[in-house]
Amino acid sequence: MRPFTYSRASTVDEAIRMISQDQQAKFLGGGTNLIDLMKMGVEAPRHVG
Amino acid sequence: MRCTLNINGTDHPLLLDPRVTLLDLLREHLKLSGTKKGCDHGQCGACTVLMDGKRFNSCLALAVVQQGRRITTIEGLATGEQLHPMQAAFLEQDGFQCGYCTPGQICSAVAMLDEVRAGSPSFVTAVKAQQPVDLSEHEIRERMSGNLCRCGAYPNIVRAVQQAWRKEKA
Numbered sequence: 001m002r003p004f005t006y007s008r009a010s011t012v013d014e015a016i017r018m019i020s021q022d023q024q025a026k027f028l029g030g031g032t033n034l035i036d037l038m039k040m041g042v043e044a045p046r047h048v049g
Numbered sequence: 050m051r052c053t054l055n056i057n058g059t060d061h062p063l064l065l066d067p068r069v070t071l072l073d074l075l076r077e078h079l080k081l082s083g084t085k086k087g088c089d090h091g092q093c094g095a096c097t098v099l100m101d102g103k104r105f106n107s108c109l110a111l112a113v114v115q116q117g118r119r120i121t122t123i124e125g126l127a128t129g130e131q132l133h134p135m136q137a138a139f140l141e142q143d144g145f146q147c148g149y150c151t152p153g154q155i156c157s158a159v160a161m162l163d164e165v166r167a168g169s170p171s172f173v174t175a176v177k178a179q180q181p182v183d184l185s186e187h188e189i190r191e192r193m194s195g196n197l198c199r200c201g202a203y204p205n206i207v208r209a210v211q212q213a214w215r216k217e218k219a
Contacts, residue, residue, distance in 0.1 A: 006050065006067040006113055032109040035070070036090055048067070048111075 002044040009049055018049045025049065052116045056081070057125030065113055072096045072107040075122060083123040083152045087197075094196035097153035098122050104160035106195075123152035126159065135159050135213045144209035146200035157196045158210045162217070164192070184214050 006028075009015035019025050026045035028034055037043040053062045054074070061079065072089070075081045075098070084107060087095030091109040098107045099121040126133035135155050138144070145151045165182045173191040174182065182188065189207045198206065 001068045004067060006111065008114075028111070028114065031111060031114065032091055032106065035109045035111065039089070 001038050002041070004038075004045055005047050007047070007049050015049065018047070022047050050113050052113045054112065054115055054120060055118070056120045057122060058119075063112070067111060067113050069112045070108055071098070071110040071112045071115055071120070074112040075107065081122055081124050085149055085152055087150070087153075092197075093150070093153075094157060095150050095153040097157045097196060099156055099160055102160060102163060104157045104195075121156070123156055126155065133159065134216055135162075135209070138209040138213040138216070139206075142205045142209040142212055144202060144206045145198075146202050150196060150198045150200075154193070154196045154198065154206055157193060158206075158213065161189075161192050161210070162214060165214075184211065186211075 007018065009018055015027070019027060024046035026034060026043065026048055028048050034043060034048070038045070050067055051062070051064055053060050056075070056079065063074070063078070065074065069078070072084060072086055075084045076086065084098055085095040086108065087093035089108045091106045094106065096107040097104050099105070100115065100118045102119070126136060132140070135158050139151060139155055144154070165184060168182070171188060171191050173188045186207050189210050190203065193206065193210065
């Protein structure tokens, strides 16, 4: 899996700021889809929140 | 990244790469090897643990994200030498052959009975309001379908779950 940074937004505004500031940022959600794709190298976000 | 995870009632202060999955944290960092790595892709259920009492595939969970949740593994189900009723039922009904999927099966079954108690519907039976779920073999097989057993010990796994359910209701 490619390295990434992780942060946890505490408000909706903060989450939107996080995702709009970096085109390579992804919402994790439950993670069961994204983490699987990241393990396979299909997804390689720079930041996850 | 610094975080503190509560696992089996103990707080663990940790310094982790965000890429570490909860499964790898349990097995490689904390040496809690009861939780098994099967497919590592969320398809087999061998890595099932409880998060705030709900079942979850730990291979698809990032460890650092789990701060603030209560994580329970197979090691945390028993009380001292007293087995959890589901563990005792698996032993009594011989609900395994090789045992590799068993920790995941047991954790999953514990949370599954909670779901049934809460009136959660399944594909097999639509739950009508105020009506308790009839935990038939078909129902158990459906509700446990996220946990695979390559030995095919399903008949006795179903019996074990039924025993734990009956004992609880008795």
